[in-house]
Amino acid sequence: MVPTCRGHFSFLSPSILIVDDEPQILEILSSYLQKEGYHVLTASEGREALEIAEAYPLSPDDSRPNAA
Numbered sequence: 001m002v003p004t005c006r007g008h009f010s011f012l013s014p015s016i017l018i019v020d021d022e023p024q025i026l027e028i029l030s031s032y033l034q035k036e037g038y039h040v041l042t043a044s045e046g047r048e049a050l051e052i053a054e055a056y057p058l059s060p061d062d063s064r065p066n067a068a
Helices: 023-035 046-055
Strands: 004-006 015-019 039-043
Touching (some): 015 023, 023 039, 039 046
């Protein structure tokens, strides 16, 4: 499965990986976050999310308590 990358990847905008098995949720969240200026990557299952995490330089938000 090929990772889904919505929009143009840029190191200048913050990136978010959304993982959900419901396409409508992915679409709603993606649309909202893109309008807020985020680069959005989506995955519909855990394996796909791991592929994206390996392919793109993402890191957890360390500024949040309990961020993993």
